[in-house]
Amino acid sequence: MTMDTTTPQxxxxxxxFWNGRAGRAWVDEQQVLDAVLQPFEDLxxxxxxxxxxxxxxxxxxxxxxxxxxxARRLGATGRCIGVDVSEPMIAVARAxxxxxxxxxxxxxxxxxxxxxxxxxxxxxxxxxGVMFFDDPVVAFANLRRAxxxxxxxxxxxWRSAADNPFMTTAERAAAPxxxxxxxPPGAPGQxxxxxxxxxxxxxxxxxWTGIDIQPIDVACTLPEKELVGYFTRLGxxxxxxxxxxxxxxxxxxxxxxAAFDPFVQASEVRFSxxxxxxxxxxx
Numbered sequence: 001m002t003m004d005t006t007t008p009q010x011x012x013x014x015x016x017f018w019n020g021r022a023g024r025a026w027v028d029e030q031q032v033l034d035a036v037l038q039p040f041e042d043l044x045x046x047x048x049x050x051x052x053x054x055x056x057x058x059x060x061x062x063x064x065x066x067x068x069x070x071a072r073r074l075g076a077t078g079r080c081i082g083v084d085v086s087e088p089m090i091a092v093a094r095a096x097x098x099x100x101x102x103x104x105x106x107x108x109x110x111x112x113x114x115x116x117x118x119x120x121x122x123x124x125x126x127x128x129g130v131m132f133f134d135d136p137v138v139a140f141a142n143l144r145r146a147x148x149x150x151x152x153x154x155x156x157x158w159r160s161a162a163d164n165p166f167m168t169t170a171e172r173a174a175a176p177x178x179x180x181x182x183x184p185p186g187a188p189g190q191x192x193x194x195x196x197x198x199x200x201x202x203x204x205x206x207x208w209t210g211i212d213i214q215p216i217d218v219a220c221t222l223p224e225k226e227l228v229g230y231f232t233r234l235g236x237x238x239x240x241x242x243x244x245x246x247x248x249x250x251x252x253x254x255x256x257x258a259a260f261d262p263f264v265q266a267s268e269v270r271f272s273x274x275x276x277x278x279x280x281x282x283x
Contacts, residue, residue, distance in 0.1 A: 014132050014188060015110065018086035021242065025233045026062060027088050032226045034065040037127065039218045040156050041066045043277070044125045045073050047154040053123030054078040057146060059111045059155070060129015062086070064093025064104065070125070071097075071104035081121075083107045083114065084129070112139035116146035126155040131192040140206035147282035153208060155278040159215065160194035163274035166263055170237040173259035174252050178244065180236045199278060208280035216277045222269040231256055 017023075026033065034041075048056055048070050054077065058067040061082030071080040082104065084090050090108040097104045107114065112133045124143055133139035143153070161168050161183065167190065171180055186192060193199045196213050203211050222230060232238050232253060241249055263269050 014134070015085050018084070019088065021239055022234075023086040023088040025238060026086070027092050029229065029233055030063045030065075030092060032222070032230065034063070036220050036222050037065070039220060040127045040273075040275075041069050043156065043216075043218075044127055044154060045069050047152075047279075048123055048125065049073060051123055051152045051154075053152065055121045055148075056080040056123045056125060057116070057121040057143075058082040058129075059124060059126040059143065060084055060132065061089075061093060061106065062129070063089045064096050064106060066125065066127045067093065067104050067106070068096060068100070068102050071102045074103065076103060078103070080104050081107060083109055083111045085110050112142060114142070116142070118145050119148040121146055122148050122151045124151065124153045124155075126157075128156060128158065128190075130155050131157050131190060132188045134188055136192075136202045137205045140203060140208065144207040144282055149282065151282040153203075153278070153280040153282070156216075157193040157199070157276045157278060158190055159274040159276055161191050163194075164191075166271035166273075169259050169263070170231040170235055170256045173256045174237045174241075177248060177252050177255060178237065178240050180240055193276060193278075196276060199276065203278075203280050207282075209283045210279075210281035212279045214277045216275050218273045218275060220271055220273050222271075224264055224267050224269055227260060227264070227269050228253060228257060231260075 044066055054074065056070050058070065058080060061067045061084045064082050067080050067082035074080060082093055087108050090106050093106045112135065124147055158164060183189060183191060199213055200211050232241055237256065241252060244252065260269065263271050
């Protein structure tokens with residue numbers, strides 16, 4: 001789902017977070033974020049095709065970009081359902097599906113707790129949507145129950161903050177000027193799955209088999225003209241900045257924009273996204 005967020009600690013916190021400012025910011029930046037995250041969407045569509053899947057669940061679907069892409073590829077013979085806790089983002093996803101007549105549907109629910117029909121999916125995918133469960137073992141066990149025999153799981157998650165300097169540039173630059181929320185290691189949030197062994201243990205304990213977790217480094221681009229909008233709307237800095245006075249806001253924007261200079265090449269911002277490609281099977 002996400003590129004950069006703060007870290008609410010419980011399911012209720014997550015629901016409030018994604019139904020509040022964070023969700024609205026994602027809605028406002030939907031087109032920009034879809035373009036930045038296009039490479040990951042492509043990887044998941046390829047995984048669905050390779051598995052010959054026909055009944056797909058997209059976990060943490062956000063505004064529906066990946067769900068819609070998979071639904072287009074499956075056509076009338078398949079079905080793709082997106083699930084997300086954010087009502088604003090699900091509303092946009094539904095409107096997009098209706099607008100293009102895509103064979104996709106969406107459920108506004110917490111995938112950790114939602115009562116999916118048992119054994120109803122032969123593929124479960126996620127683009128940055130599974131790092132936010134307050135009890136990931138319970139969540140992946142719930143998803144396992146929704147998976148049919150021999151179904152596949154394919155998720156893309158972030159590696160560590162240290163591996164992703166672009167993702168923490170705004171925080172590091174703004175830290176002397178703003179009071180930012182901490183990122184407790186392993187807590188729900190962007191880098192919750194940084195530890196490969198922890199991810200493997202979660203999947204094993206929740207009943208998945210054939211677990212394979214591989215590092216991938218994906219080249220991403222963002223138009224330079226969208227950079228200030230990106231860091232002033234999204235992530236910890238973006239959320240805290242909404243309550244800052246104008247003088248502080250101006251100082252933060254100037255300081256943070258300068259910190260991104262190493263990633264700017266002419267009209268583009270270029271960075272490498274260090275992620276895990278996580279796959280498993282439902283035995």
